[in-house]
Amino acid sequence: GIQVEQSPPDLILQEGANSTLRCNFSDSVNNLQWFHQNPWGQLINLFYIPSGTKQNGRLSATTVATERYSLLYISSSQTTDSGVYFCAVNTGFQKLVFGTGTRLLVSP
């Protein structure tokens, strides 16, 4: 089946710093979602982005489907950004396959 790899696996930032998270996938996908899993375990939808670029406040995402990768940019990070970031891809029949995750810790 499809493989979804994320990098880096762990990231520690000072508040106010910027970061880029990467998601690589091994096959063609129909769609891609980015999620933030907060410390209480809730998966929060960040972006639904099969291709192109989207922005939402301090966050933005770019997916280049032909090259099989997506990037999530976090600017001016805050302590509330801490948690695990997952990308997940649709491979048909709407099944989501999740990546390995990036664990982010933002310190004050």
Next chain:
Amino acid sequence: EAGVAQSPRYKIIEKRQSVAFWCNPISGHATLYWYQQILGQGPKLLIQFQNNGVVDDSQLPKDRFSAERLKGVDSTLKIQPAKLEDSAVYLCASSYKQGRLVNEQFFGPGTRLTVL
């Protein structure tokens, strides 16, 4: 609009006992999913329903897990008997299906199961 609802939020049982989880999807969402998330990993699909029919249950351990969505709205997932390795968070998600269009999935808060 109300999100995906799940209950209970936490459950502790002993191995070989049975347990059931409940999920109510976002209103109007025909597709419902159950995922299992083991600590340190990403969620993995257990079963997917389209209305009240099963679309994909290839990863569901059918000797102990069962799920139903009788009226095409809310759903229950049952484990009987539970094993230690079933300790995980069980997440329910839903999406709106429009023809062949693949739509965004939204997740509930999850049920954290601990099997002792």
